[in-house]
Amino acid sequence: MKYISSNDIEDLKIDPITCVEWVKEGFLMKNRSILPPKVSIHPKGIDFFNTMPCLLPAEFHTFGCKIVSRIAGNHPALKSDLMLFNSNTGEMISVMNADWITAMRTGAVAALSINTLRSSSAKIYSFIGLGVIGHSTLDCLLATNCDKKLIIRLKKYKDHAEKTVEKYKDFKNVEFQIVDEIDDLVKDSDVIVSCITEAKDILINDTKLFKQGVLVVPVHTRGFQNCDSIF
Structure with a gap:
């Protein structure tokens, strides 16, 4: 299992055009993915933890779950982390900081x-x-x-x-x-x-x-x- 930091991701220098193309590709495979509604839990006030699972189409054999939080007073207020699993074996592949990705x-x-x-x-x-x-x-x-x-x-x-x-x-x-x-x-x-x-x-x-x-x-x-x- 790997830990991937925000710096690791930023160092890849992924350009914005690639990000838009990836998002478009994601939308086009949405009907073959399992994407339940996110679960939002509010510990107090408008603070929240959002849990967002997704199972990609079978050929990717990947399940992911992203946790996004917004806690008043934090800088930045929004934080996120992503866990990836091999959906064939259940093995955790990686945990990564998802601030840049989000x-x-x-x-x-x-x-x-x-x-x-x-x-x-x-x-x-x-x-x-x-x-x-x-x-x-x-x-x-x-x-x-x-x-x-x-x-x-x-x-x-x-x-x-x-x-x-x-x-x-x-x-x-x-x-x-x-x-x-x-x-x-x-x-x-x-x-x-x-x-x-x-x-x-x-x-x-x-x-x-x-x-x-x-x-x-x-x-x-x-x-x-x-x-x-x-x-």
Whole structure:
């Protein structure tokens, strides 16, 4: 049995395009896999432990179970670990830190969703929540759209928006806009991406700001409560 650290995985230098392709491959084999609903246990408040088992198609002879936790006060708040087993023998193959895997898998799913479901004329992509998941989503979105002109609109929060612009400054096909107000973020947007873990209130009170045909991607469904009331 092997232990694989986060550094071991990061040292592989897996690029975002590969992550998106792997996610797509995973979706295409989902109907041949056994993927029960995750079990969520809350020790207190909004803290949680999510248990996510999956048995891959027979030719892979692999069973995996990922445990994701979010504990208030931890840095980072989200942590995850993954156990892999040989499903033919029951032998544990490895235990690995899954922080990088979780972040990039989440970003790749978001990018694949955007690329698949957006309007063909989409130009303005608005982001709220610019932490690890926000950046992994941008990593995958920008890597898979190098041939398109994108306007990326960012909601200002502390210095996160400015740091994001600096991180992606080498993408010549991207124009960044930073806005102070949530209404300005949403207005005229073709794609709205929320990477907030949890929003306690409705973010957009004036629903007329949502452009007809807009694609809303709530990476964390509790991070964009308008989905409950509108979409």
